[in-house]
Amino acid sequence: EPEVTQTPSHQVTQMGQEVILRCVPISNHLYFYWYRQILGQKVEFLVSFYNNEISEKSEIFDDQFSVERPDGSNFTLKIRSTKLEDSAMYFCASRVGQGFGNTIYFGEGSWLTVV
Amino acid sequence: RKEVEQDPGPFNVPEGATVAFNCTYSNSASQSFFWYRQDCRKEPKLLMSVYSSGNEDGRFTAQLNRASQYISLLIRDSKLSDSATYLCVVNMGDRGSTLGRLYFGRGTQLTVWP
Numbered sequence: 001e002p003e004v005t006q007t008p009s010h011q012v013t014q015m016g017q018e019v020i021l022r023c024v025p026i027s028n029h030l031y032f033y034w035y036r037q038i039l040g041q042k043v044e045f046l047v048s049f050y051n052n053e054i055s056e057k058s059e060i061f062d063d064q065f066s067v068e069r070p071d072g073s074n075f076t077l078k079i080r081s082t083k084l085e086d087s088a089m090y091f092c093a094s095r096v097g098q099g100f101g102n103t104i105y106f107g108e109g110s111w112l113t114v115v
Numbered sequence: 116r117k118e119v120e121q122d123p124g125p126f127n128v129p130e131g132a133t134v135a136f137n138c139t140y141s142n143s144a145s146q147s148f149f150w151y152r153q154d155c156r157k158e159p160k161l162l163m164s165v166y167s168s169g170n171e172d173g174r175f176t177a178q179l180n181r182a183s184q185y186i187s188l189l190i191r192d193s194k195l196s197d198s199a200t201y202l203c204v205v206n207m208g209d210r211g212s213t214l215g216r217l218y219f220g221r222g223t224q225l226t227v228w229p
Contacts, residue, residue, distance in 0.1 A: 033216075043219040107158060
């Protein structure tokens with residue numbers, strides 16, 4: 001079964017450093033997302049991306065965050081200057097198209113620890 | 116504002132038991148409803164979509180009550196492998212959400228013991 005892959009699986013970074021989380025969505029999918037989950041809390045939407053631009057972003061996704069699809073396969077989330085409260089599991093997700101029947105598939109996540 | 120609220124749990128049940136989870140959502144314009152399962156420190160995985168007429172998949176039955184803005188999940192004949200956190204998930208139906216913004220509940224933890 002095709003899957004969304006994410007790297008790294010775990011990253012520890014110092015506060016103030018830049019972090020790039022990478023994702024390879026399922027190959028024929030057109031819609032891409034980042035979600036995050038702080039330990040013990042609910043999964044929260046960050047951003048959706050379609051046709052090489054951001055479709056929607058949440059209030060969490062401030063100027064510190066950016067997304068990019070640099071080539072035909074990768075989808076990245078950059079955090080410019082990490083803060084302690086950015087420590088969380090970051091999930092990339094993708095779906096083939098709009099519509100009720102189109103399932104969103106999640107990657108296994110990148111666990112970010114900011115120290 | 117809590118868009119999706121669930122039973123806090125945890126639920127601890129013996130193998131073979133029947134267990135039910137409930138969920139309410141705030142936006143009456145919500146379009147799509149799901150139950151996801153999440154194992155510890157893993158990604159959410161779709162368990163089943165929830166349809167207005169209710170639907171069943173093996174031991175799992177989901178119900179939707181749009182008037183009450185209420186979703187339920189029933190698990191019959193619980194197995195040890197059902198131990199996980201069950202997430203109620205809603206697509207709210209505004210413009211952005213048609214492109215996949217999902218709202219997650221905090222989840223209900225289930226432990227099935229032998």
